[in-house]
Amino acid sequence: MKDQVVLRVMTKLLVPYMLVFGFYVIAHGELGPGGGFQGGVILAAGFILYGIVYGKSELHRVAPRRVIDALAGIGVLLYAGVGVWTMLLGGRFLDYSVLPAADYGAAEALGMVLVEYGVGITVCTVMITVYDMISEEGRP
Amino acid sequence: MNLALLEPSTASFLKVASLAGTYNYALYVVLMMIGFYGVIAKKNLIKQALGLGLFSTGIFLFYISMGVVEGGTAPVWWTTDEAHLLKAAGPYDNPLTHVLILTAIVVSVSTLAVAMALIVNIQRAYGTIEEDEIRAIEDAEHPGEGVI
Amino acid sequence: MSSFLLIDMILLGLAAVVAIGVISVRSLLSATMLGGIYSLLMALIWQNMNAVDVAFTEAAVGAGISTVLLVGTLLHTRRETNQSPAIHWPALLTVVLTGSFLIYGTVDMPDYGDASAPIHTGRVQQLLGQRVGKVDNEGVHHAWTYSTMAEQSVERDEPERSFPPERSHGEDHGGDAEAGAHGHPNDDFKGHSPNTVTSLLAAYRGYDTMYETAVIFTAGMAMVLLLRRREERA
Structure with missing residues (x-):
């Protein structure tokens, strides 16, 4: 769809807002409706729109496959790493209250935010991978 | 008619018939069964995957319906004063069912993705995604080995 | 009857009609589009039931990603299903029997919206x-x-x-x-966290969410293994 001027211009206009909204939804997940799952999907939708309009090669330029594949694992590792961190600090697995923060509530919030970031990274990259793979051409 | 005077089961049936209390649960069964019919009756693999999606949506509806409190509001606390210190009394809907279904939706789309990948591979291997045609091809290639 | 119940009934009726359409149309592209409509209707239903996070997810995932995924699959396969008999009687019998048993099971459920459930x-x-x-x-x-x-x-x-x-x-x-x-x-x-859904998701059910994330990661890896072209070897 590279020859459609309207689509190209509107995509350039829309994608930044979609990405910012996705980051907003992840970051404000514990304040309002939203969280890692929703925000990750919205971020991925921005990339997918870009890939649909500008083509797969352009998508691979802005989001290389190696980076996407690595980030999918890093998200899960971030989540599990928070659990390991709490164990190293003397608590139980995913017991956020022992995290270094001002008080109990701040520690809980810190743990939840880190975990939500992990979920968001994994969901976003896996959804991009799903689009990337399902639009793959030719035989494997 | 006084429902309390009847046998409990009869009263329950009348309650469903009058759509008074639990019609939502009956409708979740309807949605689930439409999906189930698609899974059984349709030969096309994509149709079967769509039917599985409908089936899971029926279960989601059941869970969310259980979490509803009459007169409740969304389970995000809101404040009643300008300094944002006083939490509104509620009642709030039960958030636990929302949590379960929130993750289940994302997992269901992941399973749908894997199903679609398998279907694409089946198309490449057999040239069709109709269940009976795949079965005929298998029978022709490996006669006497039974169905897949 | 409150407006809440009225909206709920209308949306659920529409969803049931669209679901029948998803199953019965021959064109797979139409079925995909009806599936997107169905997801949006479900998002509205959940918004009506105050499940805001679930509605958010359904609108993004069900109506967005699923539709892209199915359309992408259709590009690889075909647009239409084969002609099949209008009603598959054994399936209908099974479904009606199962459905009536399940509905019989719901009659003992507490009332919809009962706070003492x-x-x-x-x-x-x-x-x-x-x-x-x-x-x-x-x-x-x-x-x-x-x-x-x-x-x-x-x-x-x-x-x-x-x-x-x-x-x-x-x-x-x-x-x-x-x-x-x-x-x-x-x-x-x-x-x-004022959003109790997020705090439950991350703290109370932290293990559960961790393994759900692992499931999503596994699904992504399965996609890569099943569909990625081996460019290096070719």
Whole structure:
């Protein structure tokens, strides 16, 4: 769809807002409706729109496959790493209250935010991978 | 008619018939069964995957319906004063069912993705995604080995 | 009949009609588009039931990603299904039997929206009201255990079994000193999560969410293994 001027211009206009909204939804997940799952999907939708309009090669330029594949694992590792961190600090697995923060509530919030970031990274990259793979051409 | 005077089961049936209390649960069964019919009756693999999606949506509806409190509001606390210190009394809907279904939706789309990948591979291997045609091809290639 | 129930019934009826359409149309592209409509209707239903996070997810995932995924699959396969008989009688019989048993099972369910249903009054709700994502009484309370939790629930004289447990809270909020004495302490919005869905997701059901994330990661890897072209070898 590279020859459609309207689509190209509107995509350039829309994608930044979609990405910012996705980051907003992840970051404000514990304040309002939203969280890692929703925000990750919205971020991925921005990339997918870009890939649909500008083509797969352009998508691979802005989001290389190696980076996407690595980030999918890093998200899960971030989540599990928070659990390991709490164990190293003397608590139980995913017991956020022992995290270094001002008080109990701040520690809980810190743990939840880190975990939500992990979920968001994994969901976003896996959804991009799903689009990337399902639009793959030719035989494997 | 006084429902309390009847046998409990009869009263329950009348309650469903009058759509008074639990019609939502009956409708979740309807949605689930439409999906189930698609899974059984349709030969096309994509149709079967769509039917599985409908089936899971029926279960989601059941869970969310259980979490509803009459007169409740969304389970995000809101404040009643300008300094944002006083939490509104509620009642709030039960958030636990929302949590379960929130993750289940994302997992269901992941399973749908894997199903679609398998279907694409089946198309490449057999040239069709109709269940009976795949079965005929298998029978022709490996006669006497039974169905897949 | 309240407007809530009226909207609920209309949307559910529409969803049932669209679901029949998804199953019965021959064109797979039409079925995909009807599936997107169905997902949006479900998002509206969940918004109506105050499940805002679920509605958000369904609108993004069900109507967005699923549709892209199915259209992408159709590009590889075909647009139409084969002609099949209008009604598959054994399937219809199975479905009607199963459905009637399930509906018979729902007649003993508590009423829709009943605040005294077991799901709203059980032990889970006490746990939710006390601990998840809350600022603690003394500010720092690292090594809390189940025994201290039980003590605190005994200390509290408010009707904590009702959900939400802190609904009687509100007046005693001037100072932090007296807040610990009665009601839920420090129940303001400092440093913890007002969105109980997120706090449940990340804290109370943290293990569950971790493995759900692992499931999503596994699905992504399965996609890569099944579909990625081996460019290096070719």
